[in-house]
Amino acid sequence: MKHNQRYGDDIAVNCTQPELVPDSENAVESVPIIVEVRSVDKEYYLGKQSVNALLNISLIIHKGEFMALAGPSGSGKSTLLNLIGCIDTPTSGSILIEGLDISGKTPDELADLRLNTLGFVFQTFNLLPVLSAWENVEYPLLQQRDVDKKTRQDRVRHYLNMVGLEPYAHHRPNELSGGQRQRVAIARALATRPSIILADEPTANLDHKTGEGILRLMKDINQNEGTTFVFSTHDARVMEMAGRVIKLADGQLVV
């Protein structure tokens, strides 16, 4: 793992820089903006020591992007992802999701936003061990009151099928491999039809081959369904597949 990390970080500098400039300048002028980060700072306390996790970050994410946040551990990429995902709040600055400022929203309003607009994929998969693959995908859908039973079942079937796990629908997570678990997690994130999926190091706990498969799946979904993906990574192969790479170091954007 440590070896991979260094390997990925080195490559990142070489391969992302040339791609970055044309992508953000030309391609997406008329595409609607999904996330706007406006000069965000994030400060937290480690004991009595204050740490600046993010410093004056501004960022725009357009609909349909397949974007990587890259950087070594401690660079602030996970913190940024958490802020965009509304599970953490900035110390200063503001974040707009689909044009709406999320500061000052109640926990319940944020929960609704996360349920309906955002999807999460975690490094450690985070499936509920007592639920089958099917139930894991279905669980967040049960929280959406406007989805009836038939729609719900159709969707679960559809997305399990999309990630290629329909035959494993009734397996519990501990009966699935790491790659299969992450596919279930992706199906779970997709099932609520979010406009953006946030993935924190989605391949870090998988071997390269499996990780690549997961990434290809995400990319396919991005291209076929138009779902926006933002993921953090320090793996060079992952960055290679990204449409755009934002590099972070010590809480600041590296241009």
Place this chain on the structure above:
Amino acid sequence: MANLLIAARNLARNRRRALAALLMVAVGVIALVLADGFIQWVFWGMREGTIQSELGHIQVMRPGYLHAGAANPYAYILPENSPQRSEIESAPGVKLVAPRLAVTGLISHGETTVAFVAVGVDPKKQKEAELSQAVRIVEGRNLNDAAAKEVVLGRGLARNLDVKPGDTVALLATASGGGINAAEMKVAGVFVSPNQAFDDSALNLPISQAQSLLRVSGAHVWLILLNETDRTDDFLAQFRSRFPASAHKLEFVPWYQQADFYNKTVALFSQQMNVLRLIIGFIIVLSISNMLVMNVLERTGEIGTLLAIGFKRKKILQMFAIEGLLLGLVGASMGLIVGYGLAELISSIGIPMPPPPGMEEGYTGKIRITLNVMVTAFLIAFITTALAGLYPAWKASRLQIINALRHNI
């Protein structure tokens, strides 16, 4: 339903802990059922004993007899043959109506003279025996002839006078009109009742003998014995409206108005039972909430995940609260089943008990399971377990998402 299933699956993840929690609740219920059941049996035994041996279910008397009867017993005599009495006796649900005449005076044997409190009863009435169920003859025999000049004595009184069945005693009493009257009687037997103080001065004699000693006819009280103690109040209301005091000059007194000892025992034991309930409730709350806090801590990462993917705090609270509810439901039900079985088993064996205060004989205790006992035990365990689950559930719902998510690694 789906929520309950998921809660059950989550509880089953740590089987040993779930079993320990269930056992805890079940043992609490068993303890409550057995303790309460035993006390209910004591109440029941005491109530029926008091009613059968002494008070009857309802006593009929002249208004005011209870307050002033001791000073002037001749002013409160009920007539020997009255239509009211036959009407009461023929009412369905009434087992019997027995006349009682109270006599107080002095009893002598040899050099010894002591005071006595006597009740003139009707030995010929075969059913009278039922009214004396709790009065046990320990020597000789009970009264069996209405015309015979004989008495049965309480054990304490017999000891004081140093008499045995077959001996002769002299009874001295103030007759109506103010004269003194005396009669010689043969001791037929010696009895014990549930009340030792009563036995020290009590004797029974045929009512005809009591009447001739007092030179009156009639009785002070008619004891009404019903088929069911629980229906006392129904009959009381029925008799009171049928025979209004103004027209009939009859007063109806239910047993519980005079069963002072019983009432105070019930109040005392019930209070003790409440303390026991409180203690068991506390133990359940403390141990179960500890277990459920562990349950929440272990699943911190999961809670973080659920909050992150859009579950509301209320839903997390509900999820964990249902687990407490389920533990309570299953544990309390298990406790009821086992508790009932144990109660039946213990009752069939019997609990040897020493003589209670004021009584002479030990007895064999049983456990009387009433619906009330079961419902109370179940509710206490169920509610306390559910309450115990609320705090951990609330803690779970207040977790910081970011911190909780870190537990997944």
